Amino acid sequence: MKVVLSLGGSVFSGEAEKIKEFAKAIETISQENQVFVVVGGGKLAREYIQWARELGSTETFCDYIGIAATRMNAMLLISALHSAAKKVPEDFIEAEKLSKLYKVVVMGGTFPGHTTDATAALLAEFVKADMFINATNVDGVYSADPKADPNAVKYDRLSPQQLVEIVSKNSARAGTNVVIDLLAAKIIERSGIKTYVILGTPENIQKAVRGEAVGTVIV
Numbered sequence: 623m624k625v626v627l628s629l630g631g632s633v634f635s636g637e638a639e640k641i642k643e644f645a646k647a648i649e650t651i652s653q654e655n656q657v658f659v660v661v662g663g664g665k666l667a668r669e670y671i672q673w674a675r676e677l678g679s680t681e682t683f684c685d686y687i688g689i690a691a692t693r694m695n696a697m698l699l700i701s702a703l704h705s706a707a708k709k710v711p712e713d714f715i716e717a718e719k720l721s722k723l724y725k726v727v728v729m730g731g732t733f734p735g736h737t738t739d740a741t742a743a744l745l746a747e748f749v750k751a752d753m754f755i756n757a758t759n760v761d762g763v764y765s766a767d768p769k770a771d772p773n774a775v776k777y778d779r780l781s782p783q784q785l786v787e788i789v790s791k792n793s794a795r796a797g798t799n800v801v802i803d804l805l806a807a808k809i810i811e812r813s814g815i816k817t818y819v820i821l822g823t824p825e826n827i828q829k830a831v832r833g834e835a836v837g838t839v840i841v
Contacts, residue, residue: 656725
């Protein structure tokens with residue numbers, strides 16, 4: 623089975639031990655599956671982008687800075703993996719080529735204007751993945767931002783069309799923390815790839831790969 627994992631940048635703002643725990647889970651999954659990981663930029667990206675804006679950078683150039691940060695985080699994760707290519711691919715064609723030689727391929731962003739969630743969804747579509755896992759800081763998809771709305775309802779199961787509808791509605795609200803961005807949701811809809819949106823822990827990632835009930839499944 624081919625699995626694409628979108629791993630939030632928050633993983634890389636803690637201790638090295640945390641990265642090792644995720645690496646161990648990825649190694650376990652890779653014993654029976656081909657694994658692609660797309661990592662976010664996290665704190666590193668946010669700080670550099672803020673400074674760049676203060677220095678007069680355009681938003682597109684800030685995106686390139688963010689992409690560079692995601693690739694640095696990818697190199698950190700690769701450092702903790704034994705089965706991964708020691709190369710961060712810069713596009714999907716290179717990622718697929720590396721997957722012919724290595725059980726794990728880790729990459730960051732690819733193009734300005736695309737979040738790493740969207741990049742991961744596009745990668746999943748490109749390599750014809752069997753499963754896409756979005757490991758985030760919320761335990762699934764809700765009717766509204768659960769951190770702002772105590773009455774938000776968590777969905778255990780959604781269709782791709784329902785996901786797009788929910789994300790479209792919430793994206794329109796200023797300042798809303800959307801669990802998955804609209805472009806990623808639309809890619810999931812058109813590709814039909816089974817998707818899990820989960821709280822990003824090593825245990826939950828392994829549960830999703832095993833097909834256990836965790837987070838929100840989009841099918």
